[in-house]
Amino acid sequence: MTHCFTPLKKILLLAGIQLITLAAMAQVKYQSKDNLNLTVAGTSTMHDWTMKSSKGDVSATFVVAANGQITDLSALTFTTPAEALKSEKSGMDKNAYKSLKTSKAPNLTYTLTSATITGNVIKCQGKLTLAGFTKETDLVATLKANADGTLTVTGTKKISMKDYQIDPPSFMMGTIKTGNDITLTFSVTLKK
Numbered sequence: 001m002t003h004c005f006t007p008l009k010k011i012l013l014l015a016g017i018q019l020i021t022l023a024a025m026a027q028v029k030y031q032s033k034d035n036l037n038l039t040v041a042g043t044s045t046m047h048d049w050t051m052k053s054s055k056g057d058v059s060a061t062f063v064v065a066a067n068g069q070i071t072d073l074s075a076l077t078f079t080t081p082a083e084a085l086k087s088e089k090s091g092m093d094k095n096a097y098k099s100l101k102t103s104k105a106p107n108l109t110y111t112l113t114s115a116t117i118t119g120n121v122i123k124c125q126g127k128l129t130l131a132g133f134t135k136e137t138d139l140v141a142t143l144k145a146n147a148d149g150t151l152t153v154t155g156t157k158k159i160s161m162k163d164y165q166i167d168p169p170s171f172m173m174g175t176i177k178t179g180n181d182i183t184l185t186f187s188v189t190l191k192k
Helices: 002-023 090-099
Strands: 026-033 036-042 049-053 057-064 070-081 107-118 121-130 133-145 151-160 181-190
Touching: 026 181, 049 090, 057 151, 057 181, 070 121, 107 133, 121 151
Parallel strands: none
Antiparallel strands: 026 057, 036 049, 036 181, 057 070, 070 107, 107 121, 121 133, 133 151, 151 181
16 A cells, blocks of 8 residues: 555655745846946948937846856846937937837837746847837847846847838938848846
8 A cells, every 4th residue: 555655755755845946946026227228230321320228127037046046037028218219310310210110119128938047148039029010039148147236137139120010211312221130239237
């Protein structure tokens, strides 16, 4: 009869180990409001261009082991007003906002669907929305734990505007055209 209880004892032992492991890990929420550096860079038939913003809300939930090591990213949302992106030329901004369809889609957003963390590298899959069009996209970022308890996350992502149904902006009655590819570069410091 004792053999009948052996599988049950194993299941209970494994469940106990999993509970101890989960208890040793905690989900910790980090946030940032208007404390980011976001740059959108591209090319045109005349010269390269950049637009920058420091506005945006980021919320991330990390799984932290008992030893303080970050082992997983379980949730992430990012939102920035599209019209917070500014270049050195207001005419360029106006054309960019038109291409980004800001009157109908005022925000650029990213919502995490899955992630893995290896060392200080975060590999994410998520839904990126630009100009009101959402597309599943991957994103790779670098994570740095700071002495003051904050986390700094940095990364770069190259994007094709046409993949998001964005017509690359043009200027001066179409004589100057921007290239299709843009590069998003970001750095954000997150606090508990």
